[in-house]
């Protein structure tokens with residue numbers, strides 16, 4: 128009997144790098160996604176991330192497209208998302224992972240840096256949601272086998288701010304609030320919306336908070352047939 132191609136499924140991962148972003152992209156591609164869009168600023172690094180996903184997915188059907196975009200530039204982000212949709216169709220899973228995890232000292236940090244962090248963490252997620260939500264809602268209505276999802280990586284800084292990371296703490300609080308509003312507004316639409324909260328430093332040698340384990344927890348949350356909790360704490 129002739130084998131049939133798996134259905135096309137499109138993952139959009141915004142903020143891919145060698146940590147959580149890569150592990151999520153690789154795991155989700157190996158489990159479900161043959162069409163993968165990766166977004167980050169550095170074109171050279173995106174080549175590395177694309178090769179990692181292709182090698183891990185080990186599927187003849189895998190296609191990975193990359194867009195070198197600073198998501199704080201909303202026009203460039205809208206262009207990239209439009210191109211991703213034109214190339215691979217509606218996304219099924221949009222994973223928002225971009226953030227600047229760097230120190231910021233209270234009262235000496237330049238206010239423009241705070242504003243940049245807000246754009247990168249909150250405004251760009253808002254722009255992403257404006258594009259993604261109608262597509263995800265439509266997918267929920269038209270494909271019973273689909274798992275339309277918007278998921279965001281967070282931490283605990285939104286409730287436990289650190290003065291040495293105060294800019295990230297501020298914008299992560301706003302981001303958590305935005306995701307919660309989306310979950311409240313779209314709770315009955317069939318779209319899964321939630322956060323993977325990482326309660327500490329991520330590193331390959333961390334026993335629990337290593338990228339592989341975080342991606343596995345994200346996959347468990349995503350793939351569960353039960354009603355998912357809004358957030359998972361790792």
Ligand SMILES: NC(=O)c1ccc[n+]([C@@H]2O[C@H](COP(=O)([O-])OP(=O)(O)OC[C@H]3O[C@@H](n4cnc5c(N)ncnc54)[C@H](OP(=O)(O)O)[C@@H]3O)[C@@H](O)[C@H]2O)c1
Nearest residue numbers: 142143144145146147148167168169197198226282328329
């Ligand atoms: N690392 C931690 O200790 C830690 C702890 C708790 C929570 N988190 C959360 O985990 C997420 C990040 O995961 P990760 O730290 O493991 O990093 P990662 O997945 O290795 O990489 C994230 C990537 O986001 C991209 N990015 C940053 N700013 C961007 C921008 N303006 N436009 C487009 N892409 C951008 C960067 O690539 P380019 O430089 O190429 O743009 C970066 O490599 C964040 O949401 C963070 O808040 C991290």
